Amino acid sequence: MRSSRRRFLAGFAALSAVPAMARPARASQARQFMLEPARQQIAPDGYPETNLWCVNGSMPGETLRLIQGDRLRVEVENRLPQPTSLHWHGIRIDNAMDGVPGVTQAPIQPGARFTYDFALPDAGTYWYHSHAQSVEQVERGLQGALIIAEAVSPDIDQDLPLVIDDMRVTAEAQVDEAFAAPHDLSHAGRLGNVLLVNGRLQSEHSVRRGDRLRLRLINTANARIFILGLQGLEGWVMAYDGMPLRTPRAISDRLTLAPAQRVDLFVDVTASEGEDAFLLQFEQDGGYEMARFTVTSGTAVRRDPPAPLAPNPQFPIDLPSARHVDLRMQGGAMAWLTSAQFKGEELEGRELAQRGQFWAFNGTAGRPVDPLITAKLGETIRIRMFNETLFPHAMHLHGMHFSEVHSDGSLGPLRDTLLMRRGETREIAFQAHNPGDWLLHCHMLSHHAAGMGTWVRVLT
Numbered sequence: 328m329r330s331s332r333r334r335f336l337a338g339f340a341a342l343s344a345v346p347a348m349a350r351p352a353r354a355s356q357a358r359q360f361m362l363e364p365a366r367q368q369i370a371p372d373g374y375p376e377t378n379l380w381c382v383n384g385s386m387p388g389e390t391l392r393l394i395q396g397d398r399l400r401v402e403v404e405n406r407l408p409q410p411t412s413l414h415w416h417g418i419r420i421d422n423a424m425d426g427v428p429g430v431t432q433a434p435i436q437p438g439a440r441f442t443y444d445f446a447l448p449d450a451g452t453y454w455y456h457s458h459a460q461s462v463e464q465v466e467r468g469l470q471g472a473l474i475i476a477e478a479v480s481p482d483i484d485q486d487l488p489l490v491i492d493d494m495r496v497t498a499e500a501q502v503d504e505a506f507a508a509p510h511d512l513s514h515a516g517r518l519g520n521v522l523l524v525n526g527r528l529q530s531e532h533s534v535r536r537g538d539r540l541r542l543r544l545i546n547t548a549n550a551r552i553f554i555l556g557l558q559g560l561e562g563w564v565m566a567y568d569g570m571p572l573r574t575p576r577a578i579s580d581r582l583t584l585a586p587a588q589r590v591d592l593f594v595d596v597t598a599s600e601g602e603d604a605f606l607l608q609f610e611q612d613g614g615y616e617m618a619r620f621t622v623t624s625g626t627a628v629r630r631d632p633p634a635p636l637a638p639n640p641q642f643p644i645d646l647p648s649a650r651h652v653d654l655r656m657q658g659g660a661m662a663w664l665t666s667a668q669f670k671g672e673e674l675e676g677r678e679l680a681q682r683g684q685f686w687a688f689n690g691t692a693g694r695p696v697d698p699l700i701t702a703k704l705g706e707t708i709r710i711r712m713f714n715e716t717l718f719p720h721a722m723h724l725h726g727m728h729f730s731e732v733h734s735d736g737s738l739g740p741l742r743d744t745l746l747m748r749r750g751e752t753r754e755i756a757f758q759a760h761n762p763g764d765w766l767l768h769c770h771m772l773s774h775h776a777a778g779m780g781t782w783v784r785v786l787t
């Protein structure tokens with residue numbers, strides 16, 4: 328397995344170190360978030376700093392660490408030149424706090440403030456990001472990790488959130504401002520030319536042989552699907568999208584992390600003292616270093632399977648009583664829309680393209696006037712999704728987690744974002760336990776901007 332030094336896809340080569348993360352600590356439940364332009368050294372030394380839009384001066388923004396059952400109150404002040412909002416991804420949140428402009432709140436205008444205040448019912452790995460003009464604002468830096476600790480801490484030695492992102496920058500190391508490039512909108516989305524972990528080109532961590540690490544991987548990229556692997560680390564998948572697996576799953580192969588997805592790993596450091604261990608990212612030509620773990624002397628490797636994480640509150644899915652709805656995912660390059668509804672008008676493909684719309688759900692580009700389905704509180708909903716496009720999509724439901732319904736009728740693990748490969752048909756089910764209007768959209772942000780969004784209404 329080959330691992331090269333962390334690289335700058337555009338050809339940069341120099342490196343910078345990342346400070347070790349602190350152990351989790353009891354967080355205060357009140358935070359002030361200043362959203363404003365800031366500069367950060369993204370490119371190697373010798374290149375200029377990159378102009379970003381940051382939460383409290385850094386990209387990613389402050390890692391929020393709270394404890395399950397806490398309330399979080401965040402006072403946001405917008406000092407950016409655009410209206411904005413923050414979405415608390417994966418939190419089963421009060422609908423009014425979901426951060427979707429035009430659906431759950433008015434956008435936070437430049438110079439204005441908005442206070443988010445909500446309960447944190449679930450432990451796990453979540454994140455926050457702008458949900459306004461997100462194809463631009465998330466790329467410019469409005470994103471951060473939201474870590475909700477279990478009431479009883481699991482037996483681990485280090486807890487390391489790794490925010491994995493890519494960014495497209497110019498030769499001057501500035502964010503490429505072609506956010507609405509038709510090729511990105513209509514193909515695989517905006518892919519970056521720098522790969523970042525916790526906002527830096529290089530991610531280095533000091534560990535001891537035999538340590539058990541909790542790695543919290545969060546894909547905050549606009550559109551990149553990361554294929555990840557480990558070297559010198561062995562362990563288990565503990566949770567997807569914040570939700571614990573009933574039985575930890577031994578990691579035997581590569582891990583796929585679609586945009587917005589998270590995975591919690593418990594891994595034992597099996598590399599020897601003096602060696603390095605790696606989180607690797609695979610491309611067609613081999614594995615590349617994403618994070619490096621320098622190994623010092625330690626103890627024997629444990630290898631004993633960890634106890635599962637305590638389950639979060641359950642909202643059982645009742646398949647026999649479920650109501651069904653179909654979602655046909657349409658359009659994109661090489662399967663071009665011939666026509667679709669857009670803002671109440673039936674438009675031809677060329678007219679849609681002129682409006683930056685290339686994708687549709689059930690014949691409608693952009694958020695339709697009527698929800699995909701209106702659910703009674705507590706009802707189980709099944710959505711069968713047909714990916715009739717020639718691209719993968721990362722389908723995200725706000726406000727509630729779902730399970731995939733497998734062809735044998737069994738339910739997969741709870742998730743909030745599902746990767747749909749080209750041509751696939753897959754079905755999800757969830758209990759409509761959280762009242763309000765919830766988006767269901769592709770989390771490839773260029774795709775969402777170009778038409779891939781609908782919504783679900785849950786009645787009180």
Ligand SMILES: [Cu+2]
Nearest residue numbers: 720769771774
């Ligand atoms: Cu998509």
